[in-house]
Every structure is written in C-alpha cells, then in structure tokens.
Amino acid sequence: MSDFEPLYDLFATAGWTPPPIPEAAHVVAYGHRLASTQSLAGVRVEAEATDTGIEARITIAAGTRVAQPIHLCFGLYQQFGVQNVHLALTLEPRADATVWAHCLFATPLAARHAMQAEVVLMEGAVLRHQEAHYHGTSGDIQVIPHTRASLEKDARYLADFSLIRGRVGRLDIDYSVNVGEAAEAELTSRIYGFGSDAIRIREQLKLDGQGARGLVKTRVAVRDDARAEVLGMVEGNAAGARGHVDCMEIVRDRAEVSAVPEVRVRHPQAKVTHEAAIGSVDSRQLETLMARGLAPEEAVDLIVRGMLA
Amino acid sequence: MTAWPNLFHRPGHPDTGKPVLLGVAGLRLELEGKRILDGLDLELLSGEIHGLLGANGSGKSSLAYAIMGCEDYRPGAGEITFDGRRIDGLPMHERARLGITLAWQEPARFEGLAIRDYLRVANPKTDVESCLKRVGLDPDEYAARAVDKTLSGGERKRVELAAVLAMQPKLAILDEPTAGIDLLSLDALLAVIEALRAAGSTVLLITHQAEVAAHADRASQLCGGRIVCRGETASVLEHYRKRVCKRCDGRTCHV
Numbered sequence: 001m002s003d004f005e006p007l008y009d010l011f012a013t014a015g016w017t018p019p020p021i022p023e024a025a026h027v028v029a030y031g032h033r034l035a036s037t038q039s040l041a042g043v044r045v046e047a048e049a050t051d052t053g054i055e056a057r058i059t060i061a062a063g064t065r066v067a068q069p070i071h072l073c074f075g076l077y078q079q080f081g082v083q084n085v086h087l088a089l090t091l092e093p094r095a096d097a098t099v100w101a102h103c104l105f106a107t108p109l110a111a112r113h114a115m116q117a118e119v120v121l122m123e124g125a126v127l128r129h130q131e132a133h134y135h136g137t138s139g140d141i142q143v144i145p146h147t148r149a150s151l152e153k154d155a156r157y158l159a160d161f162s163l164i165r166g167r168v169g170r171l172d173i174d175y176s177v178n179v180g181e182a183a184e185a186e187l188t189s190r191i192y193g194f195g196s197d198a199i200r201i202r203e204q205l206k207l208d209g210q211g212a213r214g215l216v217k218t219r220v221a222v223r224d225d226a227r228a229e230v231l232g233m234v235e236g237n238a239a240g241a242r243g244h245v246d247c248m249e250i251v252r253d254r255a256e257v258s259a260v261p262e263v264r265v266r267h268p269q270a271k272v273t274h275e276a277a278i279g280s281v282d283s284r285q286l287e288t289l290m291a292r293g294l295a296p297e298e299a300v301d302l303i304v305r306g307m308l309a
Numbered sequence: 310m311t312a313w314p315n316l317f318h319r320p321g322h323p324d325t326g327k328p329v330l331l332g333v334a335g336l337r338l339e340l341e342g343k344r345i346l347d348g349l350d351l352e353l354l355s356g357e358i359h360g361l362l363g364a365n366g367s368g369k370s371s372l373a374y375a376i377m378g379c380e381d382y383r384p385g386a387g388e389i390t391f392d393g394r395r396i397d398g399l400p401m402h403e404r405a406r407l408g409i410t411l412a413w414q415e416p417a418r419f420e421g422l423a424i425r426d427y428l429r430v431a432n433p434k435t436d437v438e439s440c441l442k443r444v445g446l447d448p449d450e451y452a453a454r455a456v457d458k459t460l461s462g463g464e465r466k467r468v469e470l471a472a473v474l475a476m477q478p479k480l481a482i483l484d485e486p487t488a489g490i491d492l493l494s495l496d497a498l499l500a501v502i503e504a505l506r507a508a509g510s511t512v513l514l515i516t517h518q519a520e521v522a523a524h525a526d527r528a529s530q531l532c533g534g535r536i537v538c539r540g541e542t543a544s545v546l547e548h549y550r551k552r553v554c555k556r557c558d559g560r561t562c563h564v
Contacts, residue, residue: 219420248420284417287379292431292476293405302422302430306455309421 003028003035006077010104014134015165019071019100026071029054031081043070043097053084053114062092062122070097075104076111087117091125091155101131108141108169117147121155121183133163139195141169148176151183153209162190164308168197168226175202181209181238188217190308193226193255204233207241207270214243221304222255230259236270245274250281250304327354329390330511331376331409331480336387338368338375338534345371346384347534353480358502358512360525360542362549368534369515370414373482376513377411378404392479405431408479414488416469418457424468425452431476440471443504445497462489470501474508481505482513487521499524519546 004021007028011018021028025043028036034049037056042064047056054074060066074085091097105111121127135141151157157177168191177185187203199222205214216232234243245261261274281300289299331353338346345368353359363369374382376389378401389397396404410431419427425437438448444467454460456468466489473481486498502524505512516522528545530538538548 282417283380284413285419287377287401288413288417289430290401291377291405291409291411292472293402294430295402296400299402303419306419306421 006030007035007073007075007104010075010077010106010134011102013106013136014104016102016132016134019069021071021073024068024071025058025066026073027054027056027058028071028073029075029083029085031076031078031083040066040068042066042095045070053086055086057088058090060091060095060097060125063094064092064096066095066097069100072099072101073104074102074113074115075106076108076113077106079107079109079111081111083111083113085113085115087115089117089127090120091122091127093122093152094124095122096126098128099130101129103131103133103143103145105135105141105143108136108138111141112144113141114144115146117145117149119147119149119157121149121151121157123152124154125152126156127158129157129159131159131161133161134166135163135169137166139167139169139197141167142172143169144172144174146174149185150178151180151185151212153181153183155180155183157183157185158188159186160188160190162308164190164192167195168193168199170198171200173201173203176204176206177214178206178208179212179214182211183209184213186215186217188219190219191221191228192304192308193220193222193228194224195226196224197222197226199226199228199230201229202231202233204235205243206235206237207243207272208237209241210238211240212238213241215246216244216261217246218259219248219307220257220259221250221252221308222257223252224255225253226255228255228257228259230257231262232260232274233262233264234272234274236263236265236267236272238267239269241267241270241272243270243272245272245276247274247276247278248307249278250307251278252280252300327356329353330355330392331513332388332390333372333376334388334390336372336375336389337385338371338382339385340371340381345534346375346387349387349531349535351529351536351539353511353513354527356506356509356511357526358506358514358524360522360528360545361513361515361531362517362519362522362528362545363531364517367531369517369531370484372531373411373484373513373515376482377401377409405478409482410473410476410478410480411482412469412473412484412486414485415462416465418460418465420455420457422456423453424456424471427456427468428472428475431472435475437475440474443474444468444471444501445494446471463494466490467494467497470498474501474504477508478510480511480513482515484515485517486514487516487518495521519549522546522549
C-alpha cells in the first residue's frame with residue numbers, strides 16, 4: 001500500500017477528487033504518523049513525527065513564485081485517535097504561494113485534531129491559504145485550528161476555511177493576524193452545522209501598520225440543535241488602516257447563533273466598519289425561488305449553499 | 310338536483326372569444342387592518358399583454374403578490390382561477406409549477422448564486438446564453454457572476470427578466486419592470502415582453518407609467534383596491550389621463 005492510498009480513501013469518503021499531491025510540495029500525516037513530505041525548488045519542507053504530534057516547517061525562499069499549490073493533508077482513518085500538528089509556515093520577501101490544506105476525518109467516533117500554526121509573511125509576500133475540512137457524519141470529533149500570523153509591509157494573506165459537508169462536531173477556530181504597513185489580510189470562514197454540532201469562531205485582525213487593510217468574513221448556517229458563537233474582531237491601530245467585519249448567519253429549527261462583530265479604533269485616521277445579519281432565510285429570497293417552482297425546503301437549501309459557496 | 314360543475318370548461322371572453330387564463334373574482338385583502346384589495350375582479354386572456362395601471366399605493370403589487378400566493382398576501386375573500394382551476398388555496402411553488410411567475414419590482418439578491426444557475430432554477434435545460442442576450446447582457450461577462458449586490462439595480466432587473474424568459478411561464482407578472490431601467494433599455498424591455506408573448510406567455514404588465522402600458526393589448530385601472538376601468542388599452546389610458554375615476558374622482562388615481 002502506498003503512503004497515499006489511505007489519503008485517497010479519505011478523499012473518496014468526503015466526495016472530493018484528490019489533487020495531484022505526489023508531484024507537489026506537501027506534508028501528509030495520519031494521526032501522529034508522518035506518511036510523506038516533499039520539497040521543491042524554493043520550497044523547503046521539513047517535518048517530523050514526535051510522541052506528541054507532527055512538527056512541520058515550510059519555508060518559501062525569497063522571490064519564489066510557487067506554481068503548484070502546496071498540499072497539507074492531515075487526518076485520521078481510524079475511528080479513535082488524536083492528531084496534534086504544529087506548523088511553522090514562512091514566506092520570505094516577495095514569495096508567492098497557494099496552500100491547500102485538507103483535514104479529513106472519515107469515521108471518527110472519538111477523535112481530536114488540534115492545529116497550531118504560525119504564519120510569517122515577510123515584505124511583499126503573498127499567501128492564499130485554502131483549508132477544507134471533512135469530519136464524517138457522526139459528529140464525534142473535536143477540531144481546534146489555531147493560527148497566529150504576522151504580515152510585514154505590503155504582504156497579502158487570504159485565508160479561507162470551509163466545512164460545508166458532513167458534520168462539524170465541536171469546532172473551535174481561533175485566528176489572530178497582525179497586519180503591517182500597507183499589508184492586507186482577509187479571513188473567510190464558511191461552515192454548515194447541524195445535529196448537535198457546536199461551532200466557535202474567533203477571528204481577529206490587528207491593523208497595526210499605516211494603510212493596513214483587513215476583512216473578516218463569516219458565513220455560518222445552522223439547523224437542528226446546532227450552536228454557533230462567532231466573534232469577528234478588527235482593530236484599526238494606525239493611520240489609513242481600513243477594516244471591515246462581515247458576518248452572515250442563517251438559523252433554522254432549534255439552532256442558535258450569537259455573532260459579535262467587534263471593532264476597535266486606536267488612531268483618528270483609521271476606519272473600521274461592520275455588518276452582521278442573523279436570522280432565518282430572507283423571505284424575499286425564498287419567495288423569489290418559490291415563484292420559479294422550488295419547494296420551500298429546496299429554496300432554503302439553494303440559498304444556504306449559495307451563501308456558503 | 311344540483312348539476313356537477315364542468316371543471317374542464319374554460320369560457321372565452323365575450324368580446325374576443327379568447328379563453329380566460331386567469332380569473333380573479335371578488336378578491337379582498339387586508340394588511341395590518343387596512344383594506345388593500347376591495348372586491349377586485351380581473352380577467353386575463355390567454356396570450357394577451359394586459360396592462361395594470363394605478364397610482365402608487367393603489368394595490369397593484371399587492372394584487373400581484375396575492376395572485377402569486379405570497380405568504381403575507383392571502384386573500385380574506387374571493388377566488389383566483391388559473392387555466393380553469395381554482396388556485397387560491399395552493400402554495401406559491403405549486404402555482405409556479407402550474408406556470409405562473411412574478412418578477413418583483415425590487416428583485417432579491419443571492420450571495421454565491423451564479424446567474425447561469427439562477428436562470429436554470431425553473432428550467433435546468435434553459436438556454437442561458439440566449440436568455441441573457443435577449444435582455445441585453447453579454448453571457449461571457451454575466452453568466453458566471455453572482456446575483457448579488459455587485460450588480461447594479463438595472464442589471465439585476467435585466468437578470469430577473471432573463472429568469473422569467475428562461476422559465477417560459479404561462480403567466481408572467483411583471484411588477485414595474487421599467488423602474489430602475491434607463492430609457493435606452495426601455496426598448497429592450499418591450500422586446501422581452503414581445504418575446505414572452507411570442508413564446509405563448511400571457512403578461513400582466515404592472516406599471517404606473519401610461520407610456521409603458523400603451524404597449525398592452527388590453528388594460529385595467531386600479532384605484533383603492535378595485536378595478537375602476539377596463540378594456541382596450543387606448544380607452545383605459547384615456548380614462549387614466551383624464552382623471553375621471555368614479556371611485557376617487559381622480560384625486561388619488563394619478564401619480
């Protein structure tokens with residue numbers, strides 16, 4: 001059995017087509033077993049398995065434009081287990097890369113995955129980080145992705161977290177990003193919870209540099225007895241800093257959401273705005289689709305899928 | 310002995326002989342204690358463009374919502390029949406499946422829903438490209454865009470008309486389709502209405518603009534929740550312009 005076969009099985013369970021991981025720079029780990037790593041020119045990948053988890057370091061050399069996405073594939077194919085990952089990701093000046101992180105847990109019954117990531121984008125670096133999760137259908141999993149990121153002058157960080165198929169289980173997202181001079185950060189989270197899922201999202205942008213820009217965008221839909229707490233925080237700490245918090249949540253059945261867009265301004269020339277909308281599906285949207293022949297449940301499904309797209 | 314009603318009988322209009330597609334009889338509607346429709350009667354003939362004129366607040370949009378079956382616009386009394394079948398007890402989506410649709414004056418916006426997918430909601434096999442071209446939108450530029458707030462008001466209205474074209478309904482209710490559309494595209498709008506007619510649709514064209522209603526085959530004027538004048542478009546327009554409404558004496562019939 002190749003090191004990738006369990007991963008491909010996990011992809012198949014999630015209903016996803018696996019990308020060409022072996023040819024790209026990557027880290028693949030099942031639980032605390034490191035299955036495969038690969039470096040490429042300009043992309044140094046170092047990883048080791050320890051008794052307490054996976055330690056991974058990825059460094060992208062100055063000026064390197066990585067053509068293919070770098071793959072981070074973490075998961076468990078057993079029903080029980082713990083996976084701790086510590087990731088240090090550094091983009092040197094003017095490096096440009098896309099990272100696709102896949103966190104796959106096909107049949108968890110008592111599983112826990114914790115990610116502690118430290119991301120550094122040096123001057124002019126650009127990172128597009130797309131993180132897709134699949135947690136199976138039982139809901140018996142706890143997932144704790146925490147990230148601390150710092151952006152130097154003119155850096156760009158676009159992070160997109162999605163968990164929109166299968167159950168969520170218990171999810172605790174905590175992202176904090178320091179945004180330097182003329183740098184830009186966008187944090188997007190798209191999550192669909194149901195059953196007894198519990199979602200906690202805390203995303204914070206500190207716009208510390210002059211002209212820093214930032215957006216925190218959350219899209220959460222919950223139904224059944226699911227619960228979600230969303231905290232989007234943006235601080236404008238320097239002249240010309242511009243930030244926005246955009247929360248939209250759809251609630252159905254007995255589910256419950258609390259969303260707090262928190263904005264702080266510590267400089268008279270900074271500006272931070274927010275918008276939050278929580279509620280059931282908009283009645284005009286619903287009626288528009290029903291006027292095209294969709295039954296109410298079909299219309300709600302289409303609206304929710306669109307919001308999470 | 311009471312005779313069984315002939316459920317398959319669709320009487321033709323006495324003047325034109327065309328079958329009646331939509332019949333509204335004695336419709337009453339109250340919203341928050343205020344009477345909006347007050348025993349309203351209306352007949353739409355199969356294949357016609359029917360203009361519905363009236364001032365702001367006269368009940369035009371409320372009538373549209375009641376015909377479509379919107380949740381908050383359930384009539385307190387009266388009947389609505391469509392294609393020979395009583396529909397006022399049907400939910401909205403079942404009315405749509407019979408062939409009725411409504412283009413709202415201010416259409417909803419949908420985050421993350423591509424225009425091409427929106428046009429396929431009613432008819433998965435629809436020719437998206439053709440529908441967009443008919444409303445003056447370049448498919449290469451618009452098909453993949455979302456039906457969201459990045460569209461201008463005029464673009465959104467055009468997308469809505471394209472969605473109505475895509476559905477190929479038996480009855481298209483267009484609520485103030487010219488609102489928010491510039492004069493240059495008024496001709497395009499009228500071409501869309503003609504395209505609907507050519508495809509066999511009946512159009513209820515709701516407007517408070519006489520020059521838009523002038524393109525209808527027949528028209529009705531609404532005032533205070535009742536039809537106060539109906540017939541050939543020219544005569545209804547004359548009535549509308551002369552402010553000779555028997556109900557309000559011309560005081561509230563006009564913009």
